[in-house]
Amino acid sequence: MKKEGHQIVCLGGGTGLSTMLRGLKEHTENLTAIVTVSDNGGGSGILRREMNMLPPGDIRNCLLALAGTEPLMNQIFGHRFTEGSLEGQNLGNLFLAALTNILGSFELAVEKANEVLAVKGKVIPVTTANVQLCALFDDGAQIEGETEIVERCKVGRKSIQKVYLSPILPEAYDKAIQALKEADTIVLGPGSLYTSIIPNLLVEGIAQTIRNSHAKVVYVSNIMTQPGETDHYTLKRHLDVIEEYLGKDVIDYIIVNDQEIDVEILYLYEKDSATQVIVDVVQDERLKVVRTSLAKINTEHGYIRHDPEQLAEVIINL
DSSP: OOOTTOOEEEEEOHHHHHHHHHHHTTTOSOEEEEEOOOOOSHHHHHHHHHHOOOOOHHHHHHHHHHOOSOHHHHHHHTOBOOSGGGTTOBHHHHHHHHHHHHHSSHHHHHHHHHHHTTOSSEEEESBOSOOEEEEEETTSOEEESHHHHHHIIIIIOOOEEEEEEESSSOBBOHHHHHHHHHOSEEEEOSSOIIIIIHHHHTSBTHHHHHHHOOSEEEEEOOSBOOTTTSTTOOHHHHHHHHHHHHOTTOOOEEEEEOOOOOHHHHHHHHHTTOOBOOOOOOOOSSOEEEEEOOEEEETTTTEEEEOHHHHHHHHHTO
16 A cells, blocks of 8 residues: 655665665555665676766666666667677666766766656666775775776675775765655665665664654665675674764664575575574664565575565555
8 A cells, every 4th residue: 555645765885785776666656766886796887988978877776676667668778789899788877878978967867867767766876976885894905996896805705894985974965865865764775784784873863863853763684794895794894884974872663584594595695605694683662673474586596686566565554
């Protein structure tokens, strides 16, 4: 059932955010996705370097997740080239690059893309500043670039001590601040802790606006840890890290998966040094932990994702 007028704002990036949006759009069009823009890898990274534009990949995924166009149109905009000079590039990325070139700014390009794709809700960048994600590791090394950070986590097995943006405290996109002020529910995650969720909180005014909001603030826990990035992180550890950047006593609800996962699937993840997130946050009067079956298994590839329909049902009914 749709909640008329009930505004839901989701912050994140990567596949976690777009997966959740696919479920939520079946319940309401009062949706805003605020998306991180610190990606510097793959096709997005190439366009970022060669065209001096913000990375389009995560925003493209969210636009397609909320698109009201025909399935073929979604397939076209999601098409990735596999040969020639465009190998690895995505048509949706090129579409956003062309719009940026034509309209003169990335934010106008995203705004127009919302219209062209008949998006149910809206998708906006968290900032229009050209930012890079940086990380300080436990051995004292400081690494710039999201791709480089992820690589060092996986290969070097070094632990992140903190992350920050360069330039520090970039100005938030005004429409992102406005959306948060008007929100009835604010959702963080699911997604990579250090590279999808926290980068949004590092933009000036975002964390403060969430802290000052009267909205319900929800954190959707990841089902599995991420190799190198969140090794051995329990739910409480995830929450503690978010609170370092957001502030304490801001989150009202945590949504966690309590579905049993097949040992064969878990074994595939363990070979990559990923394990199921242990739920160790004790419920109290302030913080409500919602436990439910949320895992959706891709049996062909062995991937575990949040079930978009199940997750949306939980969020809508909080």
